Amino acid sequence: MKRQTEHAFYHDKLKLARLAAGKSYLDIGEMLGVTRQYAHKLEVNAVPSDSQIQLLAEHLLVTEGFFFTPRKRPLELEQCHFRSVRSSTQTLKRMIAAQVEIFEGIASHLEDEVAFPPISIPDIGNADISGIDSIERLAERFRRELDLGLGPVSNMTKLAEKVGALVINVAEADDRVDAFSLFNERPLIVRNTTKLNPCRLRFDIAHETGHLVLHQGMETGCRLTEEQANQFASALLMPRTSFSAEFPRMRGRYLNWPALKEMKLRWRVSFKALIYRASKLGLLTPDQAKSGFVYLSRHGYTKTEELDEQIPLEEPSMVQRAIDLLDYSTWKRVLESSGLTREAVTSRYLLAVPKPHLSLVRAGRMGY
Secondary structure (H helix, E strand, O other): OOOOOOOOOOHHHHHHHHHHOOOOHHHHHHHHOOOHHHHHHOOOOOOOOHHHHHHHHHHHOEOHHHHHOOOOOOOOHHHOEEOOOOOOOHHHHHHHHHHHHHHHHHHHHHHHHOOOOOOOOOOOOOOOOOOHHHHHHHHHHHHHHOOOOOOOOOOHHHHHHHOOOEEEEOOOOOOOOOEEEEEOOOEEEEEOOOOOOHHHHHHHHHHHHHHHHHOOOOOOOOHHHHHHHHHHHHHHHOOHHHHHHHOOOOEOOEOOHHHHHHHHHHHOOOHHHHHHHHHHOOOOOHHHHHHHHHHHHHOOOOOOOOOHHHOOOOOOOHHHHHHHOOOHHHHHHHHHHHOEOHHHHHHHOOOOOOOOOOOOOOHHHHOO
């Protein structure tokens, strides 16, 4: 690409692309054949040559023009609702946040072409969220406004999309990042693609929905906000009235595991979530709940459980459906506007993209 002399090189866009690609200054230096110190200067005041820009774009999965457009809405970690996981490092969080900021750009261009559902996440204002009962009521209000009734949520991912949230995959969101959400112009939830446990995935989406409802404009990640989001998720997935009526009585000193298996399949939540919810509602004593958790641990039910294979694994669909609605020329325009490459969309965000329907062939092959 010939240098765009009429446009400025935006150093912070290079930093954004580097973070999203999970690269260090040393990685950039080795790629360009320069020192780590010079690689750092490229994000401060040094301007790369045309050949360096070409290399940077190729390795960071962006177009060369990406570096010549300003950041529209810089995303700070304080705006993001990260699950508090000990192994979740600041470097990993910055990488995921950078990937999400870049994705917001392509989502914005998609929304110029396709009408996403209106955002219908309730604004709770200054509602009290300090107590369990107040969070219960907010979850019940959420259910009422969406006409969910008192039964199980059939698909938590589709419910999040129904209220206007974009639920996306990010390939690098592994077990060190359980889930992630933020609320800018449109709420967005990143799911963990390495989790094959359908119940944990559903609870994660409900947990992030809790953050979007309870914690707009608040910094999260502490034990209190995480517990509040867990309480909201439990109340949303297992409303207290119907859940309490259905939860099985103890069999002497033991939990009624056959009945709990039926509840798991019906409510599509884990055994751990069922016991946790029953304990919070006073249906189990602390000792009874503890014995249930011990039972699960002894049977190796920590990350996966019995009957998981009988519960469908939910997948986000709204963004993919929006892309599927576009013809190739429109998709190409959206992609170019975002500054991303096709490889970035498919490998980083795990999305399928349109392909051209026609290709040029030589005249001789047509028999002319």
